[in-house]
Amino acid sequence: MKTVSESKAFEGTQGVYSHPAATTDCEMTFAVFVPPQAAQAPCPVLWYLSGLTCTHQNVMDKGEYRRVAAELGLVIVCPDTSPRGDHVHDEKDNWQIGTGAGFYVDATQEPWSRNYRMYSYVTGELPELIAERFPVDMSRQAIFGHSMGGHGALTIALNDPERFRSCSAFAPIVNPSTADWARNAFATYLGDDESRWRAHDACLLVEDGKRFHEFLIDQGDADQFLDDGLRPWLFEEACRKSGIPLTLRMQPGYDHSYNFISTFMEDHLRWHAARLGA
């Protein structure tokens, strides 16, 4: 693991690191905020998964999580959203597939399957590295994310509910199988057999019997992607039918940007901290 940069922030340390990842067969970069409490004892870990076109850096620059994470004693880990590199296949003219658009799945289709294995990377290889190299209490983990990263958080939590104490999302893609901007990526990465998509679709995972303790979702009602891509009411209905507690808050006037995320970041951090015993 290489240290790309480390900088003091709110009495903690905001770092950027990279490592040669076996799962994605490329150098992967990620950001970690370590709060000052970590000098005394390992801290719980909150995973933040980012949206389409993002790297580890967008939320690090614009998410405004450090102040409250430093107060509450949370380690915040922010992975990249896809493999990257000259040898990594891409569709350069399509922001919804390839670089910045890993969708937190393991691709099964050539030529994507060599590198596009973000599910295994985010749930397996990176957590092992984090556990080894940072002052973290891996028995206390939570996960959240934005848009495509909200999709990632919901599906990863539903697939492994014992690992996470809590899960929340900002404007998540809750039903990618029927969302304009995700169907093409799912077909490209996973093939045309839509039964293979279900393990990566929050609404369908719930329909198929997967459960999680409780979700928190914030959604701006001025979000330009609300009706075509996001449609949180579909997940609300799935949770209602299956008895999963969901707090869905429609936030009037907020759009899809980091101005929305940063506004409600503090709420999410405090909500997770309460469930992480932080």
Added chain:
Amino acid sequence: MKTVSESKAFEGTQGVYSHPAATTDCEMTFAVFVPPQAAQAPCPVLWYLSGLTCTHQNVMDKGEYRRVAAELGLVIVCPDTSPRGDHVHDEKDNWQIGTGAGFYVDATQEPWSRNYRMYSYVTGELPELIAERFPVDMSRQAIFGHSMGGHGALTIALNDPERFRSCSAFAPIVNPSTADWARNAFATYLGDDESRWRAHDACLLVEDGKRFHEFLIDQGDADQFLDDGLRPWLFEEACRKSGIPLTLRMQPGYDHSYNFISTFMEDHLRWHAARLGA
């Protein structure tokens, strides 16, 4: 004036605007945060001047000012740091002169004098536009900035102390006339006669009898530019000799980045708000 973007944040509005500026003879872009209180009554204005290489966007993305500005009812205006455009002279290989390096002076030397008139732009043309187009109480203004923008804030306040209720800075260049990274710019913009530089050098302005009510400066002691470019102790000495109240806080472990700025942003906003009656 054109609206480039507007987005709800912390119940206020973060906007980006542009206009054809007469002083700099080019299209200028700037950011304005309008807090929710502005719906009831005009709000005081806090000017933030950015450092070398920045645009209006860096502090907008990374400064973390919106939460507290929305609480306190402050309008935050963030100008660009130089003129820009194909017709604007530049030294492309030198980040300390030209684009992103206006130094808040009016250049007198050819070919810079046509566009590089950031002092007049920031103290004259832009305030007129802000007064006309935004819900601001121009009788309550304050100014702060970072690095080159800290230099801008200190010198502008010292040159027009009646206009500003308060002035603070993060890691300012306090004595550009003797700072490695500013001497070349000053000579390029203002010519070799160093007596013409004094009106834009905080230490020399104080030496020449200019006064301001009170300053607050935060400076990281792990700042890579501390000893060569910043040297706040020179301004501390100038203020001490002339009886100007200065609070200079050396912050252990902090560097020159926005991780430092965002950490102490809240302190500065509250300090200004107390003096602005916000």
